[in-house]
Amino acid sequence: MIPLLPPLPTLLLLFLAVSFHGLQLASSLNQEGRYLLQAKRGLVDAGNSLSTWDDRDATPCKWAGVSCSDSDPPSVVAVNLTGFDLEGPFPSFLCRLPSLASLVLSINLINSSLHAASFDSCNALSHLDLSQNNLVGPLPDALAKLPNLTYLDLTGNNFSGAIPLSFGRFPHIQTLSLVSNLLDSTIPSFLGNLITLRELNLGFNPFDAGPIPDTLGNLSKLENLYLADCNLVGEIPPTLGQLSRLTNLDLSTNQLSGSIPQSLTGLSSIIQIELFKNSLTGRIPTGFSKLATLLRFDASLNQLEGPLPEDIFDAPQLQSLHLHTNQLSGRIPVGISRSKSLLDVRLYQNQLNGFLPADFGKNSPLEVLDLSTNNLSGKIPTSICERGALKQLILIQNVLSGSLPDGLGRCQTLNRVRLQSNFLSGPVPIGLWGLPHVSLLDLRDNAFSGEISPAISGAANLSTLLIDDNQFSGSIPSEMGALSRLYEFSAVNNRLIGPLPSSLGNLVELGRLKLHNNSLSGELLQGIQSWKKLVELDLSDNGFKGGIPPELGSLPVLNYLDLSSNDLTGEIPIQLQNLKLNRFNFSDNDLSGAIPPAFANEAYRSNFLGNPGLCGDIPGLCPISEEAAGNHHGFTWLLLSIFMLAGLVFVAGIAWFCWRYRKYKKATDKSKWTLRSFHKFGFNEYEILDSLDEDNVIGSGASGKVYKVMLSNGEAVAVKKLWQTPKADAENTEQLVDDAFEAEVATLGKIRHKSIVKLWCCCTHKDRKLLVYEYMPNGSLGDLLHSSKAGILDWPTRYKIALDAAEGFSYLHHDCVPPIVHRDVKSNNILLDGEFGAKVADFGVAKAVEMIGKGPKTMSVIAGSCGYIAPEYAYTLRVNEKSDIYSFGVVILELVTGKLPVDPEYGEKDLVKWVFSIIEQKGVEHVIDPMLDVCYKEEISRVLDIGLLCASSLPINRPSMRRVVKMLQEVRPQNKSKAGEKDGKLSPYYYEV
Incomplete structure (x- = not known):
């Protein structure tokens, strides 16, 4: 019997029911989970950080970054995806979560603008953190309409424009952080209406020059006010003294003027006051002793004057006082010896005088004391390290006298001692020679006497020992061979006697050995092959005898060798020709035999004088019968x-x-060439045309050949001959050549700046184009830095090059109207004159800022060179001043590391990423060019920091070129002080804080 089937409609309904039930079983995820998956679909999850977001779960409460309430059923209350490496537009689906109170997407690559519609459903949101992303466009008004928002952090994005008026109407806001964006206009006074604010952070924005609004004094609940580097001008408003709950006040790195208001001494809850790097004048007000919670006060790098307030050190919890680089005068108040919490005092580069209080250091756990470049007199207090915590004692360039206190020899915590250029005398405490943590011991230019103690073997961390210009006597102890980290030993102009101990050959880190003008004797060391890092060896003006060791020729980086004014005999070893010496001197010895061929040059004649037995092809040496x-x-x-x-x-x-x-x-x-001149000059185009032969070619690049042309007046010029266009490529390439030529002419023809190469004139005839520049005898920085002659570029020279070039680019960005973007900043486009002054060159792809982005021809020439191109170029295809700054950062890294911008050594990285990774893994010392003198390490590190800041991946984090110039100048503050520079080298009074 055949069973009866139900009717067809009934079967269809049954099938649909079963299918729907199966669908429910396959995906049981609730609606909030679906919203989260929708948000995920709009993002690129390169690191697979959201792999736990699985649609087979019933709820998203166990997903990475998701937090739910304890209610039944649970609901999503917080999403925190910090550092998940997510890329894409703002995921607005997250706002559909009805109970979402906290949303944190910081440190990702969210790269859209924020639209008002994105926040229509975020009514429950109280905490929003979108910091460290790539968000662009104006700040959205819609954020101020969120009824429950108390915390808003948009730090480290690319938001631009003015702070909108709506931001003065947040109903419950407590934290507003807009640090490091591209905000302009001035800081608006309506922010003073946000009476619920506890934190207002606006630092590092390129605001228009403007004052601090008086109305901020109305924010009675404010605890943190951060306005660093906001282009603030005018005086500090006294109304800020009304902020009784303020714990942190940071107005640093602005252009504030006038005096420090007395009202700031009424900030009863203050912990930190930062006023450094402004133009403040007048006296420091009294009354800071009343601030019971004050820990740190920094008003350095201003123009403050007058005496220190008598009560400045009486604030009961004061730990750090930085007032260096001002014009303060008078004595240091005796209150400094009463302080029980003082850790860090930096008063250098002022005009302070008088004695240090006798019991200074007795009551406070002092760690850092820098009083350099003042007029302080008297003795160093015996109690300076009585609490056993002192790490840095820096007293350079004062008029201190007397002997060193014995307590310094027991100060086991010391790591830097700099006492240069005083009137200190007597023997150095034995314990001081062997302190285990001291890395720098600088006793130069005093009247110390006695011997170098054998106790120096205990100085396991010592890398720099400088005792020049004293009265040290006795022999160099053999125990110095135990200093495994010693890089520089300089004892010039002392009374040392005896031979060099053989143990010095064990110093594998030794880079500089300078013993000029002593009474040392014996033979020069043999077995010195371990000196692989030796750059400078100066043993002149002593009594050394015997022959010159051939092993010297095997030292790979030695470039300064002075053995003059000794009693050396025998021949100059032929092996010394292997060295790449920038300076050497063998004069005034008793050497004989043939001068090695590489040295037999008239230019080196003075380096061999006073050796009657030397022979060579140099006039005046070794006469024959x-x-x-x-x-x-x-x-x-x-x-x-x-x-x-x-x-x-x-x-x-x-x-x-x-x-x-x-x-x-x-x-x-003659009649076919057209000449356009930009300066007065004494030659014509025929002198140029007649000299363009292959013998005069000094360079060749993508745009053409460069010739050196000697003029009839004895001067030289450089002539760039642009490539002629092959017929096959005529239509496109000719346009490129024309564009490059016109850009160069339009840019350089009107520029007058010492750090930009001078364009004398240009000559044209049909498709032939010539550019005539001033001649730069030392060529390009890139060619010199990455050649065997790189040793010529010592650190003071490299620093000067960086500063000169920065000033050139700053002129282009800030002083030209309209501003000019170079678009191809690289070391090969920085040329060096005879004194190694740097000048910016090659403007073939330069553009006025107002023209960038105004049409399809903007990028007709690929802007930039491999290794120098800013990362945002990959997704914006635009370059601006920030792109130049990134490229200049790479140039700074080249100067510091001596390495190319791209190299197989880096693997998949470029120089910027390589430097970051090596510093993170091994430390700064592993990226510094080993050819550079370690005594400049701290200065090099500061310049390296500037380079890394310029090469930041986020354009907003890169400083302006004007700021770069200022930062580079501040690396050497003595340039603007009475100490100055001597002989073109770093002043001996330079010090790092």
Whole structure:
């Protein structure tokens, strides 16, 4: 019997029911989970950070970054995706979560603008953190309409424009952080209406110059006010003294003027006051002693004057006082010795005088004391390290006298001691020689006496020992061979005697050994192959005897060798030719034999004088007998006569042909060339045209060849001859050449700046184009830095190059109207004159800022060179001043590391990423060019920091070129002080804080 089937409609309904039930079983995720998955679909999850977001779960409460309430059923109350490496637009689906109170998406690559519609459903949101992303556009008004928002952090994005008026109407806001964006206009006074605010952070924005609004004094609940580097001008408003709950006040790195208001001494809850790097004047007000919670006060790098307030050190919890680089005068108040919490005092570069209080250091756990470059007198207090915590004692360039306190020899915590240029005398405490943590011991330019103690073997961390210009006597102890980290030992102008201990050959880190003008004797060290890092060896003006060790020729980076004014004998070893010496001197010894061929040059004559037995092809050295001289000269003149006669015939023929050809050429072409001049000069285009032959080529690049042309007046010019266009590529390439030529002419023709190469004139004829520049005898920075001659570029020279080039780019960005973007900043486009002054060159792809982005021709020439191109170029295809700054950051890294911007050594990285990774893994010292003197390490590190800041991946984090110049100048504050520079080298009074 056949069973009866239900009707067709009934079957269809049954099938649909079963299918729907199966669908429910396959995906049981609730609606909030679906919203989260929708948000995920709009993002690129390169690191698979959201792999736990699974649609088979019933709820998203166990997903990474998701937090739910304890209610039944649970609901999503917080999403925190910090550092998940997510990329894409703001995920607005998250706002559909009805109970979402906290949303944190910081440190990702969210890269859209924020639209009002994105926050329509975020009514429950109280905490919003979108910091450290790539968000752009104006700040959205909609944020101020969120009824429950108390915390808003948009730090480290690219928001631009003014702070909108709506931001003065947040109903419950407590934290508003807009640090490091591109906000302009001025800081608005309506922010003073946000009476619920506890934190207002607006630092590092390029606001228009403007004052601090008085109305901020109305924010009675404010605890943190951060306005660093906001282009603030005018005086500090006294109303800020009304902020009784304020714990942190940071107005640093602005252009504030006037005096420090007395009202700030009424900030009863203050912990930290930062006023450094402004233009504040007048006296520091009294009354800071009343601030019971004050820990740190920094008003350095201003123009403050007058005496220190008598009560400045009486604030009961004061730990750090930085007032360096001002014009303060008078004595240091005795209150400094009463303080029980003082850790860090930096008063250097002022005009302070008088004695240090006798019991200074007795009551406070002092760690850092820097009083350099003042007029302080008297003795160093015996109690300076009584609490056993002192790490840095820096007293350079004062008039301190007397002997060093014995307590310094027991100060086991010391790591830096700099006492240079005082009137200190007597023996150095034995314990001080061997302190285990000291890395720098600088006793130069005093009147110390006695011997270097064998206790120095305990100085396991010592890398720099400087005792020049004292009265030290005795021999160099063999225990110095135990200093495994010693890089520099300099004892110039002392009374040391005896031989060099053989143990010095064990110093594998040794880079500089300078013992000039002592009474050392014996033979020079043998077995010094371990000195692989030795850059400078100066043993001149001593009594060394015997021969020069051939092993010197095996030292790979030695470039300064001075053995003059000794009693050395024998020959100059031929192995020394292996060295790449920038400076050397063997004069005033008793050397004999032949001068090695590489040194037999008239330019080196003075380096061999005073050695009667030396012979070589240098006039005035090693005279020979008259008979030998007669035979030698007769044969020589015979050969010369034959060659000269043949040469004259040949040259005459060539000259006649060239004369005829040039006469014809000039007659043909004279009327065809057009010359445009930009400066007054004493030559014509024919002098240039007649000298463009291959013998004069000094360079060749993508745009053409460069010739060195000697003019009839004895001066030289550089001529760039742009490539002629092959017919096959005529239509496109000709346009590129024309664009490059016009850009160069339009840019350089109107520029007058010491750090930008001078364009004398240009010559054109049909498709032939010539640019005539001033000649730069030392070529490009890139060619020199990455060649065997890099040793010429010591650190002071590299620093000068960086500063000169920065000033050139700053002129382009800030002083030209309209501003000019170079678009191809690289070391090969920085040229060096005879004194190694740097000048910016090659403006073939430069653009005025107002023209960038105004049409399809903007990027007709690819802007930038491999390794120098800013990362945002990959997704914006635009370059601006920030792109130049990134490229300049790479140049700074080249100067510091000596490495190329791209190299197989880095693997998949470029120089910027390589430096970041090495610093993170091994430390700064592993990226510094080993050819650089370690005594400049701290200064190099500061310049390196500037380079890394310029090369930040986020454009907003890069400083302006004007700021870069200022930061580079501040690396060497003595440039603007009475200490100054001597002989073009770093002043001996330079110090790092």
